[in-house]
Amino acid sequence: MAPPSQQLVFAASSTDAGVAAWDLRTGAEAIRHRPCASRPRALVAVADRFLAAAQAPAGNSAPIYYYHWDKPQVAVKSFPTEPIRALIADPEGSYLIGGGVSGDIFFWEVATGELLVRWHAHYRDVRCLALYDLLLVSGSEDGSIKVWDLITMLDELARSEAKTPYLYSFNQHALPVTDIACFHGAIAVSSSEDxxxxxxxxxxxxxxxxxxxxxxxxxxxxxxxxxxxxxGGRDGKIYVTAMGVDVTSQGSGDSSILGALDDHSKGVTSLASSTDGLLLVSGSEDGSVRVWDTRTQQVTRKFKHSQGPVTNVLIVTPKRVNLPPLQPLRKVCAANGEVEPQAVILPDPENDVHIAEYRSSNLLERCLDSLQQHGNSSLFDSGASTLNGMPNQLGTEWRSKYLELQDLFVHQVLGQTPSSMDT
Structure with missing residues:
Protein backbone atom coordinates (compact mmCIF):
# COMPACT_ATOMS: atom_id res chain seq x y z
CA MET A 1 0.00 0.00 0.00
CA ALA A 2 1.31 3.43 -0.92
CA PRO A 3 1.95 5.76 2.03
CA PRO A 4 -0.63 8.50 2.53
CA SER A 5 0.14 11.90 1.07
CA GLN A 6 1.60 14.31 3.57
CA GLN A 7 -0.73 17.18 4.34
CA LEU A 8 1.04 20.33 5.49
CA VAL A 9 0.02 23.63 7.04
CA PHE A 10 2.04 26.58 5.74
CA ALA A 11 2.24 29.96 7.42
CA ALA A 12 4.03 33.16 6.48
CA SER A 13 4.60 36.41 8.33
CA SER A 14 5.12 40.04 7.39
CA THR A 15 8.41 39.86 9.31
CA ASP A 16 11.30 37.99 7.74
CA ALA A 17 10.72 34.74 9.63
CA GLY A 18 10.28 32.54 6.56
CA VAL A 19 7.45 30.23 5.55
CA ALA A 20 6.93 27.58 8.22
CA ALA A 21 5.38 24.19 7.43
CA TRP A 22 3.95 21.68 9.89
CA ASP A 23 2.75 18.12 9.34
CA LEU A 24 -0.99 18.20 9.97
CA ARG A 25 -1.01 14.60 11.18
CA THR A 26 1.94 14.64 13.59
CA GLY A 27 2.23 18.35 14.39
CA ALA A 28 5.98 18.30 13.70
CA GLU A 29 7.59 21.19 11.85
CA ALA A 30 8.50 19.89 8.40
CA ILE A 31 10.53 22.71 6.87
CA ARG A 32 11.02 26.46 7.01
CA HIS A 33 11.61 28.35 3.77
CA ARG A 34 13.79 31.42 4.13
CA PRO A 35 13.74 34.26 3.55
CA CYS A 36 10.13 35.40 3.32
CA ALA A 37 8.20 38.44 4.51
CA SER A 38 4.75 38.59 2.93
CA ARG A 39 1.68 40.70 3.49
CA PRO A 40 -1.80 39.13 3.62
CA ARG A 41 -3.05 37.43 0.41
CA ALA A 42 0.50 37.20 -0.98
CA LEU A 43 1.31 33.47 -0.50
CA VAL A 44 0.00 30.81 -2.89
CA ALA A 45 0.56 27.13 -3.61
CA VAL A 46 0.83 26.82 -7.40
CA ALA A 47 -1.18 23.65 -8.21
CA ASP A 48 0.44 22.09 -5.11
CA ARG A 49 3.71 21.92 -7.11
CA PHE A 50 5.62 24.79 -5.50
CA LEU A 51 5.09 27.91 -3.40
CA ALA A 52 5.05 31.49 -4.64
CA ALA A 53 5.29 34.43 -2.26
CA ALA A 54 5.21 38.13 -3.07
CA GLN A 55 7.53 39.94 -0.69
CA ALA A 56 6.72 43.07 1.27
CA PRO A 57 8.81 46.03 0.08
CA ALA A 58 12.26 46.29 1.63
CA GLY A 59 14.08 49.34 0.34
CA ASN A 60 13.74 49.38 -3.44
CA SER A 61 13.17 45.64 -3.73
CA ALA A 62 9.92 43.64 -3.58
CA PRO A 63 10.52 40.36 -5.42
CA ILE A 64 8.37 37.27 -5.87
CA TYR A 65 10.03 34.12 -4.51
CA TYR A 66 9.44 30.52 -5.60
CA TYR A 67 10.18 27.62 -3.23
CA HIS A 68 10.36 23.86 -3.73
CA TRP A 69 8.68 21.76 -1.05
CA ASP A 70 11.84 19.99 0.10
CA LYS A 71 14.40 22.82 -0.12
CA PRO A 72 14.51 25.63 2.45
CA GLN A 73 16.16 28.22 0.23
CA VAL A 74 14.58 30.33 -2.49
CA ALA A 75 14.60 28.51 -5.84
CA VAL A 76 13.84 31.44 -8.15
CA LYS A 77 13.50 35.18 -7.69
CA SER A 78 11.38 37.41 -9.92
CA PHE A 79 11.38 41.19 -9.88
CA PRO A 80 8.13 42.81 -11.05
CA THR A 81 8.06 46.49 -11.91
CA GLU A 82 6.29 47.28 -8.63
CA PRO A 83 5.53 45.57 -5.30
CA ILE A 84 2.80 42.93 -5.59
CA ARG A 85 0.23 43.19 -2.81
CA ALA A 86 -1.95 40.16 -3.70
CA LEU A 87 -1.00 36.95 -5.51
CA ILE A 88 -3.09 34.01 -6.75
CA ALA A 89 -2.74 31.13 -9.21
CA ASP A 90 -5.33 29.28 -11.24
CA PRO A 91 -6.04 25.73 -9.98
CA GLU A 92 -3.94 24.14 -12.71
CA GLY A 93 -0.95 26.34 -11.94
CA SER A 94 -0.78 27.69 -15.48
CA TYR A 95 -1.00 31.36 -14.52
CA LEU A 96 -0.01 33.70 -11.72
CA ILE A 97 -2.07 36.84 -11.19
CA GLY A 98 -0.73 39.69 -9.08
CA GLY A 99 -2.28 42.87 -7.77
CA GLY A 100 0.13 45.79 -7.52
CA VAL A 101 0.40 48.78 -5.22
CA SER A 102 -0.38 51.11 -8.13
CA GLY A 103 -3.76 49.45 -8.68
CA ASP A 104 -2.50 47.48 -11.69
CA ILE A 105 -3.15 43.77 -12.25
CA PHE A 106 -0.42 41.54 -13.73
CA PHE A 107 -1.16 38.28 -15.55
CA TRP A 108 1.84 35.95 -15.98
CA GLU A 109 2.15 32.59 -17.69
CA VAL A 110 3.98 30.23 -15.32
CA ALA A 111 5.53 28.01 -18.00
CA THR A 112 7.41 30.86 -19.68
CA GLY A 113 7.41 33.66 -17.12
CA GLU A 114 5.94 35.90 -19.79
CA LEU A 115 3.77 38.83 -18.73
CA LEU A 116 0.74 38.24 -20.95
CA VAL A 117 -1.17 41.37 -20.00
CA ARG A 118 -1.12 44.18 -17.47
CA TRP A 119 -3.94 46.63 -16.89
CA HIS A 120 -4.90 49.41 -14.53
CA ALA A 121 -7.72 48.13 -12.33
CA HIS A 122 -8.06 50.39 -9.28
CA TYR A 123 -7.03 53.81 -8.04
CA ARG A 124 -5.16 52.35 -5.06
CA ASP A 125 -3.51 49.06 -3.99
CA VAL A 126 -5.07 45.79 -5.13
CA ARG A 127 -5.40 44.03 -1.77
CA CYS A 128 -7.12 40.78 -2.74
CA LEU A 129 -7.93 38.63 -5.77
CA ALA A 130 -10.21 35.65 -6.39
CA LEU A 131 -11.01 33.44 -9.38
CA TYR A 132 -14.28 31.90 -10.44
CA ASP A 133 -13.57 29.96 -13.61
CA LEU A 134 -12.73 32.69 -16.15
CA LEU A 135 -13.90 35.55 -13.95
CA LEU A 136 -11.34 37.46 -11.88
CA VAL A 137 -12.58 39.46 -8.89
CA SER A 138 -10.34 42.18 -7.43
CA GLY A 139 -10.72 44.20 -4.24
CA SER A 140 -8.87 47.40 -3.50
CA GLU A 141 -7.67 49.82 -0.89
CA ASP A 142 -10.04 52.32 -2.53
CA GLY A 143 -13.05 50.25 -1.37
CA SER A 144 -14.09 49.09 -4.83
CA ILE A 145 -14.58 45.59 -6.20
CA LYS A 146 -14.34 44.82 -9.90
CA VAL A 147 -15.19 41.71 -11.91
CA TRP A 148 -13.05 41.00 -14.99
CA ASP A 149 -13.68 38.66 -17.91
CA LEU A 150 -10.25 37.15 -18.53
CA ILE A 151 -11.13 36.30 -22.12
CA THR A 152 -11.68 39.98 -22.80
CA MET A 153 -8.59 41.07 -20.87
CA LEU A 154 -6.38 38.71 -22.89
CA ASP A 155 -7.78 39.96 -26.20
CA GLU A 156 -6.36 43.37 -27.12
CA LEU A 157 -9.06 44.07 -29.71
CA ALA A 158 -11.86 43.18 -27.31
CA ARG A 159 -10.37 45.43 -24.63
CA SER A 160 -10.22 48.35 -27.03
CA GLU A 161 -13.82 47.84 -28.16
CA ALA A 162 -15.35 47.31 -24.72
CA LYS A 163 -17.26 50.21 -23.14
CA THR A 164 -15.49 49.42 -19.87
CA PRO A 165 -12.64 46.95 -19.38
CA TYR A 166 -14.46 45.32 -16.45
CA LEU A 167 -17.75 43.42 -16.41
CA TYR A 168 -18.99 44.98 -13.16
CA SER A 169 -17.81 47.54 -10.65
CA PHE A 170 -19.13 47.48 -7.07
CA ASN A 171 -18.71 50.44 -4.73
CA GLN A 172 -20.95 49.51 -1.81
CA HIS A 173 -18.06 49.08 0.65
CA ALA A 174 -17.27 52.31 2.48
CA LEU A 175 -13.67 51.39 3.41
CA PRO A 176 -10.85 49.23 1.99
CA VAL A 177 -11.69 45.70 0.87
CA THR A 178 -9.71 43.12 2.84
CA ASP A 179 -10.58 39.76 1.29
CA ILE A 180 -12.70 38.05 -1.38
CA ALA A 181 -13.78 34.43 -1.81
CA CYS A 182 -15.84 32.83 -4.59
CA PHE A 183 -18.45 30.10 -4.20
CA HIS A 184 -20.08 27.70 -6.66
CA GLY A 185 -22.84 29.32 -8.68
CA ALA A 186 -20.95 32.57 -9.32
CA ILE A 187 -21.42 33.85 -5.78
CA ALA A 188 -18.68 35.93 -4.15
CA VAL A 189 -18.24 37.10 -0.57
CA SER A 190 -16.16 40.17 0.27
CA SER A 191 -14.98 41.65 3.56
CA SER A 192 -14.02 45.22 4.37
CA GLU A 193 -12.73 47.51 7.06
CA ASP A 194 -16.27 48.92 7.19
CA GLY A 232 -11.81 36.38 10.79
CA GLY A 233 -12.14 39.51 12.90
CA ARG A 234 -9.64 41.95 14.35
CA ASP A 235 -11.09 41.10 17.75
CA GLY A 236 -9.51 37.63 17.51
CA LYS A 237 -12.78 35.81 16.79
CA ILE A 238 -13.74 33.73 13.78
CA TYR A 239 -17.42 34.28 13.04
CA VAL A 240 -19.39 31.36 11.62
CA THR A 241 -21.80 33.06 9.24
CA ALA A 242 -24.75 31.85 7.19
CA MET A 243 -25.19 33.09 3.65
CA GLY A 244 -28.90 32.39 3.53
CA VAL A 245 -30.37 34.71 6.17
CA ASP A 246 -31.81 37.91 4.75
CA VAL A 247 -30.46 40.38 7.28
CA THR A 248 -31.21 43.43 5.17
CA SER A 249 -34.90 43.18 5.96
CA GLN A 250 -34.24 42.63 9.68
CA GLY A 251 -31.73 45.44 10.12
CA SER A 252 -29.28 43.31 12.09
CA GLY A 253 -26.45 40.93 11.33
CA ASP A 254 -27.01 38.85 14.48
CA SER A 255 -29.27 36.29 12.80
CA SER A 256 -26.61 35.52 10.18
CA ILE A 257 -23.81 35.01 12.72
CA LEU A 258 -24.30 31.45 13.95
CA GLY A 259 -21.43 31.45 16.41
CA ALA A 260 -17.76 32.29 16.91
CA LEU A 261 -14.50 30.39 17.30
CA ASP A 262 -12.45 32.15 19.96
CA ASP A 263 -8.86 31.19 20.81
CA HIS A 264 -6.64 33.95 19.37
CA SER A 265 -5.48 36.87 21.50
CA LYS A 266 -5.21 39.25 18.52
CA GLY A 267 -6.79 39.74 15.12
CA VAL A 268 -7.34 36.84 12.72
CA THR A 269 -5.51 37.74 9.52
CA SER A 270 -5.90 34.61 7.39
CA LEU A 271 -8.01 31.47 7.06
CA ALA A 272 -7.77 28.24 5.05
CA SER A 273 -10.12 25.26 4.81
CA SER A 274 -9.40 21.65 3.95
CA THR A 275 -11.02 20.39 0.76
CA ASP A 276 -13.57 18.35 2.74
CA GLY A 277 -14.37 21.27 5.03
CA LEU A 278 -13.62 19.30 8.18
CA LEU A 279 -10.59 21.39 9.16
CA LEU A 280 -10.12 25.14 9.34
CA VAL A 281 -6.72 26.77 9.84
CA SER A 282 -6.40 30.30 11.18
CA GLY A 283 -3.43 32.66 11.42
CA SER A 284 -3.31 35.62 13.75
CA GLU A 285 -1.44 38.80 14.59
CA ASP A 286 -0.48 37.05 17.85
CA GLY A 287 1.99 34.93 15.83
CA SER A 288 0.07 31.69 16.28
CA VAL A 289 -1.67 29.23 13.97
CA ARG A 290 -4.72 27.22 15.05
CA VAL A 291 -6.21 24.09 13.49
CA TRP A 292 -9.95 23.75 14.15
CA ASP A 293 -12.28 20.76 13.88
CA THR A 294 -15.27 22.41 12.23
CA ARG A 295 -17.67 19.73 13.51
CA THR A 296 -16.83 20.25 17.18
CA GLN A 297 -15.53 23.82 16.76
CA GLN A 298 -12.56 22.88 18.95
CA VAL A 299 -8.84 23.54 18.44
CA THR A 300 -7.00 20.32 17.58
CA ARG A 301 -3.49 21.75 17.07
CA LYS A 302 -1.59 24.92 17.93
CA PHE A 303 1.53 26.13 16.14
CA LYS A 304 3.79 29.08 16.92
CA HIS A 305 5.25 30.77 13.86
CA SER A 306 7.35 33.64 15.16
CA GLN A 307 7.24 36.81 17.17
CA GLY A 308 5.69 38.66 14.25
CA PRO A 309 2.11 38.43 12.97
CA VAL A 310 1.01 35.52 10.78
CA THR A 311 -0.28 36.98 7.53
CA ASN A 312 -0.97 33.90 5.38
CA VAL A 313 -1.96 30.27 6.01
CA LEU A 314 -2.43 27.42 3.55
CA ILE A 315 -3.37 23.74 3.72
CA VAL A 316 -1.42 21.88 1.03
CA THR A 317 -0.85 18.30 0.00
CA PRO A 318 2.42 18.78 -1.90
CA LYS A 319 2.72 17.01 -5.23
CA ARG A 320 6.25 15.62 -5.40
CA VAL A 321 6.63 16.13 -9.11
CA ASN A 322 9.98 16.15 -10.87
CA LEU A 323 10.07 19.70 -12.09
CA PRO A 324 12.84 20.43 -14.60
CA PRO A 325 15.67 22.68 -13.44
CA LEU A 326 14.47 26.23 -13.00
CA GLN A 327 15.75 28.49 -15.70
CA PRO A 328 17.74 31.61 -14.79
CA LEU A 329 15.94 34.93 -14.68
CA ARG A 330 15.36 36.34 -18.10
CA LYS A 331 14.24 39.78 -19.25
CA VAL A 332 11.17 40.54 -21.31
CA CYS A 333 9.81 43.77 -22.65
CA ALA A 334 7.30 45.41 -20.35
CA ALA A 335 4.42 47.52 -21.66
CA ASN A 336 6.35 50.74 -21.08
CA GLY A 337 9.23 49.57 -23.26
CA GLU A 338 11.59 48.85 -20.38
CA VAL A 339 13.02 45.42 -19.68
CA GLU A 340 11.75 43.47 -16.74
CA PRO A 341 13.35 40.37 -15.19
CA GLN A 342 11.03 37.44 -14.66
CA ALA A 343 11.31 33.81 -13.69
CA VAL A 344 10.94 30.85 -15.99
CA ILE A 345 9.45 27.55 -14.85
CA LEU A 346 9.11 24.91 -17.55
CA PRO A 347 6.74 22.05 -16.70
CA ASP A 348 7.70 18.52 -17.73
CA PRO A 349 4.65 16.88 -19.41
CA GLU A 350 5.89 13.40 -18.50
CA ASN A 351 6.22 14.13 -14.81
CA ASP A 352 3.64 16.82 -14.26
CA VAL A 353 0.47 16.02 -12.36
CA HIS A 354 -2.94 16.44 -13.93
CA ILE A 355 -5.41 18.32 -11.75
CA ALA A 356 -8.67 16.45 -12.19
CA GLU A 357 -12.04 18.09 -12.73
CA TYR A 358 -10.65 21.52 -13.57
CA ARG A 359 -9.55 22.60 -17.00
CA SER A 360 -9.30 26.35 -16.76
CA SER A 361 -6.15 26.59 -18.85
CA ASN A 362 -7.51 24.23 -21.50
CA LEU A 363 -10.74 26.17 -21.64
CA LEU A 364 -8.82 29.43 -21.84
CA GLU A 365 -6.79 28.05 -24.72
CA ARG A 366 -9.96 27.05 -26.58
CA CYS A 367 -11.43 30.46 -25.88
CA LEU A 368 -8.39 32.25 -27.26
CA ASP A 369 -8.36 30.02 -30.34
CA SER A 370 -12.00 30.84 -30.90
CA LEU A 371 -11.33 34.55 -30.51
CA GLN A 372 -8.87 34.39 -33.38
CA GLN A 373 -11.43 32.60 -35.54
CA HIS A 374 -14.61 34.44 -34.60
CA GLY A 375 -13.52 37.71 -32.99
CA ASN A 376 -15.90 37.29 -30.04
CA SER A 377 -14.68 37.65 -26.46
CA SER A 378 -17.41 38.42 -23.94
CA LEU A 379 -17.87 35.62 -21.41
CA PHE A 380 -21.53 36.40 -20.81
CA ASP A 381 -22.34 37.53 -24.34
CA SER A 382 -24.72 35.34 -26.30
CA GLY A 383 -22.09 34.95 -28.98
CA ALA A 384 -19.78 33.23 -26.49
CA SER A 385 -21.35 29.99 -27.64
CA THR A 386 -18.97 30.05 -30.58
CA LEU A 387 -16.28 29.07 -28.10
CA ASN A 388 -17.76 25.58 -28.22
CA GLY A 389 -18.32 25.66 -31.95
CA MET A 390 -22.07 26.25 -31.74
CA PRO A 391 -23.98 28.78 -33.83
CA ASN A 392 -25.20 31.95 -32.14
CA GLN A 393 -28.83 30.78 -31.86
CA LEU A 394 -27.83 27.71 -29.90
CA GLY A 395 -25.47 29.86 -27.88
CA THR A 396 -28.32 32.14 -26.87
CA GLU A 397 -30.32 29.13 -25.72
CA TRP A 398 -27.30 27.77 -23.84
CA ARG A 399 -26.77 31.07 -22.05
CA SER A 400 -30.46 31.27 -21.12
CA LYS A 401 -30.41 27.77 -19.62
CA TYR A 402 -27.17 28.53 -17.81
CA LEU A 403 -28.57 31.66 -16.21
CA GLU A 404 -31.76 29.83 -15.20
CA LEU A 405 -29.74 27.11 -13.47
CA GLN A 406 -27.44 29.64 -11.87
CA ASP A 407 -30.39 31.67 -10.60
CA LEU A 408 -31.96 28.54 -9.11
CA PHE A 409 -28.67 27.76 -7.37
CA VAL A 410 -28.51 31.25 -5.87
CA HIS A 411 -32.05 30.84 -4.54
CA GLN A 412 -31.15 27.56 -2.87
CA VAL A 413 -27.87 28.79 -1.38
CA LEU A 414 -29.28 32.00 0.04
CA GLY A 415 -32.67 30.62 1.04
CA GLN A 416 -34.53 33.11 -1.10
CA THR A 417 -37.62 33.00 -3.21
CA PRO A 418 -37.59 34.71 -6.61
CA SER A 419 -39.65 37.57 -5.25
CA SER A 420 -37.24 38.26 -2.40
CA MET A 421 -34.35 38.41 -4.85
CA ASP A 422 -35.76 41.59 -6.30
CA THR A 423 -36.18 43.42 -3.01
Missing part, protein backbone atom coordinates in the same frame (compact mmCIF):
# COMPACT_ATOMS: atom_id res chain seq x y z
CA UNK A 195 -17.19 45.87 9.37
CA UNK A 196 -19.38 44.26 6.74
CA UNK A 197 -19.26 41.24 4.49
CA UNK A 198 -21.22 41.51 1.28
CA UNK A 199 -22.52 38.73 -0.95
CA UNK A 200 -22.50 39.25 -4.71
CA UNK A 201 -24.12 37.60 -7.70
CA UNK A 202 -21.32 37.67 -10.27
CA UNK A 203 -23.38 36.61 -13.26
CA UNK A 204 -25.93 39.39 -12.74
CA UNK A 205 -23.55 41.97 -11.32
CA UNK A 206 -25.40 42.93 -8.16
CA UNK A 207 -25.14 42.76 -4.41
CA UNK A 208 -27.45 40.22 -2.80
CA UNK A 209 -27.02 41.20 0.85
CA UNK A 210 -24.79 42.87 3.40
CA UNK A 211 -23.95 41.42 6.82
CA UNK A 212 -22.64 43.55 9.69
CA UNK A 213 -20.09 42.33 12.24
CA UNK A 214 -18.96 43.54 15.68
CA UNK A 215 -15.37 43.95 14.41
CA UNK A 216 -13.42 44.64 11.23
CA UNK A 217 -13.19 41.47 9.12
CA UNK A 218 -9.77 40.84 7.58
CA UNK A 219 -10.21 37.34 6.15
CA UNK A 220 -12.93 35.03 4.88
CA UNK A 221 -13.06 31.35 4.00
CA UNK A 222 -15.99 29.44 2.52
CA UNK A 223 -17.10 26.07 3.88
CA UNK A 224 -17.15 23.71 0.87
CA UNK A 225 -19.76 21.48 2.51
CA UNK A 226 -22.48 23.99 3.24
CA UNK A 227 -23.72 27.54 2.71
CA UNK A 228 -21.72 29.16 5.49
CA UNK A 229 -18.47 31.10 5.60
CA UNK A 230 -15.92 31.94 8.26
CA UNK A 231 -15.03 35.58 8.91
Missing amino acids: RTCKIWNLSEGRMIRSISFPAIIDSIELDPRSHIFYA
